[in-house]
Amino acid sequence: MPLWWPLLVASLLFAIGVYGALSRRNAVLVLMGVELMLNAVNLNFVAFDAQLRDVLHGGQTFALFVIVIAAAEIGLALAIVLLVFRTHGHIEVDDLRELADRDEPSRTDA
Amino acid sequence: MTWVQVIFVLLSLVTLGSALLVVTTSHLVHSALWLVVTLGAVAGIFLVLAAEFVAWVQVLIYVGAVVVLLLFALMLTKAPTGRQEELTARRVVPAAVVATLVGLLLAVTVVAGFRDVRLDLDRAVVGSAETTGTSVFTLWVLPFEVLSVLLLAALVGAIVLSRLRGGDDA
Numbered sequence: 001m002p003l004w005w006p007l008l009v010a011s012l013l014f015a016i017g018v019y020g021a022l023s024r025r026n027a028v029l030v031l032m033g034v035e036l037m038l039n040a041v042n043l044n045f046v047a048f049d050a051q052l053r054d055v056l057h058g059g060q061t062f063a064l065f066v067i068v069i070a071a072a073e074i075g076l077a078l079a080i081v082l083l084v085f086r087t088h089g090h091i092e093v094d095d096l097r098e099l100a101d102r103d104e105p106s107r108t109d110a
Numbered sequence: 111m112t113w114v115q116v117i118f119v120l121l122s123l124v125t126l127g128s129a130l131l132v133v134t135t136s137h138l139v140h141s142a143l144w145l146v147v148t149l150g151a152v153a154g155i156f157l158v159l160a161a162e163f164v165a166w167v168q169v170l171i172y173v174g175a176v177v178v179l180l181l182f183a184l185m186l187t188k189a190p191t192g193r194q195e196e197l198t199a200r201r202v203v204p205a206a207v208v209a210t211l212v213g214l215l216l217a218v219t220v221v222a223g224f225r226d227v228r229l230d231l232d233r234a235v236v237g238s239a240e241t242t243g244t245s246v247f248t249l250w251v252l253p254f255e256v257l258s259v260l261l262l263a264a265l266v267g268a269i270v271l272s273r274l275r276g277g278d279d280a
Binding site: 001002003007008013014019023026033035039043047050051055058059060061063065067068069070071072073078080081094 | 188196229
């Protein structure tokens with residue numbers, strides 16, 4: 001098969017993940033978009049590994065490493081989401097504005 | 111088209127269709143369940159592309175652990191199980207524009223760059239557990255160990271974050 005078939009699928013999957021991460025308001029759904037993007041990257045790694053017939057198996061090994069990093073990321077991110085839910089009572093990312101850079105007129109350096 | 115190509119195209123269609131449902135459905139739990147379909151189809155694509163061990167790890171870690179974690183998070187944040195209209199309320203149009211631009215850019219780039227390259231799956235080395243394990247534990251030992259330190263740090267971080275406040279020193 002042509003190499004660009006899996007690469008095209010990976011590109012579209014990445015774009016769908018971008019859409020999910022940008023458009024969703026629930027923090028858990030944003031994380032699902034991130035997972036889709038990571039899977040698209042893994043698809044690229046595996047496709048190039050098969051095409052190059054890599055004797056080091058760098059593509060497949062790095063796909064495994066990306067899976068591990070995604071697992072660590074999702075564990076930490078869900079801990080943060082639960083902490084946000086405990087302190088705010090909701091996980092709507094639009095309404096979490098404590099760290100936003102606002103122009104406060106009365107800002108003084110301590 | 112050979113049967114490998116037919117299987118690949120079918121799995122790709124399942125992947126993309128269920129991924130679209132993941133990001134557009136208005137049921138929170140359905141989104142997580144469609145994610146299972148997406149990740150399972152991606153595991154099937156890994157199998158087609160001769161990455162056997164990666165496919166099984168994908169099923170174990172993603173379909174097994176990550177989706178269960180996501181469902182637990184939905185449960186612990188008291189997510190309503192019914193239909194919700196305001197999940198993607200405000201930023202649909204800019205998000206769709208950005209995603210379309212990203213997809214177009216990536217797709218045009220990869221198709222233009224690798225249009226003539228053939229992927230010969232008959233001669234590809236199948237990444238079985240033996241070959242993958244040999245390469246991980248001979249050539250990629252240092253990244254593997256660094257990754258275990260990263261996992262330990264993530265574990266400690268998650269425990270610290272999820273500990274209840276108001277304790278002895280928190």
